[in-house]
Amino acid sequence: MPCTISAADIDEAVLLSELNHWVEIETPTRDSAAVNRLADRVEAIAREAGLATERTPGALGFGDILAVRSPRPAGSNERGVLILAHLDTVHPMGTIKENLPLRQEGDRLYGPGIYDMKSGALMALEAMKIAARDGTHLPVDLLFIPDEEMGSTSSRGVIENYARNASYALVVEPARDGGKIVVARKGVAMYDILVRGRASHAGTRPQDGRSAIRAAARLVLELESLNDAQRGITVTVGTIHGGTGRNIVPAECHMQVDLRLPDDETAAEILKKVESLTPVDPDITIEIKGGVNRPPFAQSEAGERLFDHAARLAADLGITLEGVSTGGGSDGNFTAALGVPTLDGLGADGAGAHTFDEYIFVSSLAVRTALLANLMLTLNGDL
Numbered sequence: 388m389p390c391t392i393s394a395a396d397i398d399e400a401v402l403l404s405e406l407n408h409w410v411e412i413e414t415p416t417r418d419s420a421a422v423n424r425l426a427d428r429v430e431a432i433a434r435e436a437g438l439a440t441e442r443t444p445g446a447l448g449f450g451d452i453l454a455v456r457s458p459r460p461a462g463s464n465e466r467g468v469l470i471l472a473h474l475d476t477v478h479p480m481g482t483i484k485e486n487l488p489l490r491q492e493g494d495r496l497y498g499p500g501i502y503d504m505k506s507g508a509l510m511a512l513e514a515m516k517i518a519a520r521d522g523t524h525l526p527v528d529l530l531f532i533p534d535e536e537m538g539s540t541s542s543r544g545v546i547e548n549y550a551r552n553a554s555y556a557l558v559v560e561p562a563r564d565g566g567k568i569v570v571a572r573k574g575v576a577m578y579d580i581l582v583r584g585r586a587s588h589a590g591t592r593p594q595d596g597r598s599a600i601r602a603a604a605r606l607v608l609e610l611e612s613l614n615d616a617q618r619g620i621t622v623t624v625g626t627i628h629g630g631t632g633r634n635i636v637p638a639e640c641h642m643q644v645d646l647r648l649p650d651d652e653t654a655a656e657i658l659k660k661v662e663s664l665t666p667v668d669p670d671i672t673i674e675i676k677g678g679v680n681r682p683p684f685a686q687s688e689a690g691e692r693l694f695d696h697a698a699r700l701a702a703d704l705g706i707t708l709e710g711v712s713t714g715g716g717s718d719g720n721f722t723a724a725l726g727v728p729t730l731d732g733l734g735a736d737g738a739g740a741h742t743f744d745e746y747i748f749v750s751s752l753a754v755r756t757a758l759l760a761n762l763m764l765t766l767n768g769d770l
Contacts, residue, residue, distance in 0.1 A: 507734020
């Protein structure tokens with residue numbers, strides 16, 4: 388089915404003006420009031436466009452979850468299209484004044500969270516307004532999540548509830564490496580490991596001590612040995628700290644471990660190895676807490692058909708769409724794990740996520756907003 392919306396149908400100046408407002412409202416994940424200020428603005432825009440909104444009060448200290456829903460018959464439970472966006476960023480309050488001012492340099496527009504992912508979130512809302520006006524085959528639900536950058540711990544249940552009633556999921560995380568979209572993501576697991584030994588004076592009674600740091604060092608090597616680039620397994624001991632003084636045999640040592648795993652089978656294998664770690668010294672104990680934060684997102688056959696459909700629409704807009712797999716997680720991991728065909732990375736092109744050099748290419752906004760609108764307009768149950 389050909390595109391009906393072109394880049395020329397998108398008012399880039401209006402889109403940019405609104406994006407500036409969104410970026411100026413800084414939204415660090417843990418500042419629920421700040422995230423809710425932007426949610427208020429989003430909700431007002433959606434209602435003005437005649438779209439229904441539903442707001443779920445924040446939990447666990449995070450902001451509210453905002454759902455924007457296309458018109459549908461009362462009582463309808465038709466499976467539709469789920470769009471996932473998030474309003475929170477990793478940048479602390481004040482970043483826009485101190486480290487990353489909002490500014491345009493040629494085709495690059497810089498600002499905190501502009502790439503990951505306020506531009507994509509705004510593009511999704513604009514595309515939904517267009518699609519609702521022109522009429523979609525399937526109902527569309529657009530979720531704005533408040534805590535994606537911290538694992539969507541308060542939002543996962545809501546995301547999964549919407550996903551169970553979705554035929555397709557589109558995620559407007561930023562595009563990668565020149566406009567590529569994401570068709571698969573590794574699963575993410577996180578562990579906190581506490582090693583306990585026995586303190587003693589390092590000078591007068593070293594033989595009485597059992598060094599938790601020494602035991603932890605052995606565990607670090609054991610964990611890091613699980614890395615396997617060919618199989619796509621990444622295990623990183625990201626932090627380690629312990630001890631109370633240079634002249635004390637350390638009684639405790641803490642480690643934080645990050646794992647990226649390509650599929651469910653590999654995840655089960657590696658998680659079992661991590662959870663069965665044992666110290667060499669019987670006087671040392673370890674406590675392991677954690678597990679899977681985001682399940683692996685593998686591309687299914689239905690996901691391939693969805694990509695092919697998107698690629699045809701993109702070609703009509705002059706875009707050669709390429710799909711990539713990435714190690715970073717997103718809310719698309721949750722939808723894909725439930726068997727919902729999922730496309731990710733449909734937001735703006737740019738670079739510098741989570742850095743003080745974060746930017747988007749302004750030239751990518753209109754054409755990729757048009758692609759989103761055409762996806763909403765053309766998706767049906769027969770791909």
